[in-house]
Amino acid sequence: MLEWILARDRFAHVLLTKADKLNRQDSLRVLRETVAAGADAAVSAQLFSAHNKQGIDEAREVMDRWLESA
Amino acid sequence: MTTYSNVKFMTSAAEAHQLAPDSGREIAFAGRSNSGKSTAINVITQRAGLARVSRTPGRTQLINFFELAPERRLVDLPGYGFAKVPERVRLHWLALMEHYFNVRESLVGLMLIVDSRRGLGAQDVAMLEWILARDRFAHVLLTKADKLNRQDSLRVLRETVAAGAAWVLRMSRCSSGSWPEIALRTYC
Numbered sequence: 742m743l744e745w746i747l748a749r750d751r752f753a754h755v756l757l758t759k760a761d762k763l764n765r766q767d768s769l770r771v772l773r774e775t776v777a778a779g780a781d782a783a784v785s786a787q788l789f790s791a792h793n794k795q796g797i798d799e800a801r802e803v804m805d806r807w808l809e810s811a
Numbered sequence: 812m813t814t815y816s817n818v819k820f821m822t823s824a825a826e827a828h829q830l831a832p833d834s835g836r837e838i839a840f841a842g843r844s845n846s847g848k849s850t851a852i853n854v855i856t857q858r859a860g861l862a863r864v865s866r867t868p869g870r871t872q873l874i875n876f877f878e879l880a881p882e883r884r885l886v887d888l889p890g891y892g893f894a895k896v897p898e899r900v901r902l903h904w905l906a907l908m909e910h911y912f913n914v915r916e917s918l919v920g921l922m923l924i925v926d927s928r929r930g931l932g933a934q935d936v937a938m939l940e941w942i943l944a945r946d947r948f949a950h951v952l953l954t955k956a957d958k959l960n961r962q963d964s965l966r967v968l969r970e971t972v973a974a975g976a977a978w979v980l981r982m983s984r985c986s987s988g989s990w991p992e993i994a995l996r997t998y999c
Contacts, residue, residue, distance in 0.1 A: 783943055783946070783947070783948050783949060783979050784939060784943070784948075784949045784950075784951065784972075784975025784976065784978065784979055785948075785949075785950045785951070785972070785975070786950065786951035786952075786953060786968055786971040786972050786975060787950070787951070787952060787953065787968070788927065788953050788956035788964050788967075788968055789847075789851060789927075789952040789953060789954045789956055790954070790955060790956040790957040791847065791850045791851065791853075791854040791954070792955075792957045793956070793957045794854075795956055795957065796952070796956070797854055797855060800851070800855055800922070800950070800952060801813075801815060801855060803920075803922075803950045804813065804815075804838055804855070804920075804922070805813055807836070807838055807919045807920040807948060808813055808836050808838065808879070808883050808919065809813070
């Protein structure tokens, strides 16, 4: 598991230093690419609370899509 | 729409050869201990007590299969992150998870259960990597959102979405080789 931790920490570091390493044009391009990848990212997220009954339908809708898409 | 309250228990697997038949579609639920995984499963299926809450470290770790409808399953993966799990149990968990994520054809997506006050941990990220490596979907449930104020919960949501998008980008670019040179050196 240590390698996952290292990979994750290193990744966080890269995000912080990216602006230093790239000129303005390159950093804007990378930003655009990141946003574009996020637009159809395979990873989504939501808030959920069993206590407040928050996000239950939203979670079910995601599961419906996965179970029923062709 | 799937009627989640028709869910029923199918089988448990402690070993790789005990997995339910690999046909149709299934969604896996994963999360560290005390992330609220069992509660989330119970609330989504409206079946209190379907997934039992266990805080006992070191006991046999099982993959539990539940049938939602014919050829549609919900899979409760064993929790992780127990502080005092014996090494033997931890290694068994790792081997079982790697096997499950590597071979499972019917696996369509991962519901990753994360305590909103903790955020993504290293083992959560390992889960994301496994599912993304198979080109499947992941959806992070940030649980116990009622424990955070609105501002903090929205910040955690934003950070999680950004982290997820960054991992997708990292994995796709590392395999396609279309990263700029500087990113290739740093990321891959």
